Amino acid sequence: MSSKQIVELNVNGIPHQLLVEPRKTLADVLRDDLGLTGTKLGCEHGVCGACTVLVDGRAIRACLMFAVQAQGPEITTVEGLASDGELDHIQKAFAENHGLQCGYCTPGMLMTAHAFLAENPEPTREQICEGMNGNLCRCTGYQNIIKSTAAAAKAAK
Missing domain, CATH: 1.10.150.120 ([2Fe-2S]-binding domain)
Structure with a gap:
């Protein structure tokens, strides 16, 4: 019996459907499951800010948010800032x-x-x-x- 569940995330304008454990953080899903390694893990306590991403435009610590909590809003990582190869x-x-x-x-x-x-x-x-x-x-x-x-x-x- 698997404790994983389907999570639907919209990251950098791209929809993703993933099977993850409910306690897996957004930072870990971004890095491990989606390969978006620009989101860094530093302290893993929300203190250092290395894992900051935007959730509907608000800066949040991805190490403090579970991936299952991130369903629905637009998530933007550092990889999503550039457009057509041009830095913002x-x-x-x-x-x-x-x-x-x-x-x-x-x-x-x-x-x-x-x-x-x-x-x-x-x-x-x-x-x-x-x-x-x-x-x-x-x-x-x-x-x-x-x-x-x-x-x-x-x-x-």
Whole structure:
């Protein structure tokens, strides 16, 4: 007898039907079952932000959400940001302003920046610091992440 159940997820505009255990996290399904490894697993407690994805445009920690809870809404991962091979304006801003170093936290930073800028398109530096504070980076010192987020806001105008 299998305890798995069918889960229907809409990820990056593509519908998927998967057979998963009810306690499997969205992060694990994205990485292991769908091969979308841009979603990183860091702390697996929702603290570091490396696993951040968008669920109907809201930044959520994929390590804290079960895949069965993600049925229905549109899920966007970092792989879904680029369109026709062209980076979106936030990805470009991070690349142009050195908002990454080792890159491990970058997907979560990009997804958080997307959700933040969607709600606050003309942020101050202080608002950017507050809006991005839930994502941890061990390499950059955050200055270029803040600069990149500000540049992305300007590019969106």
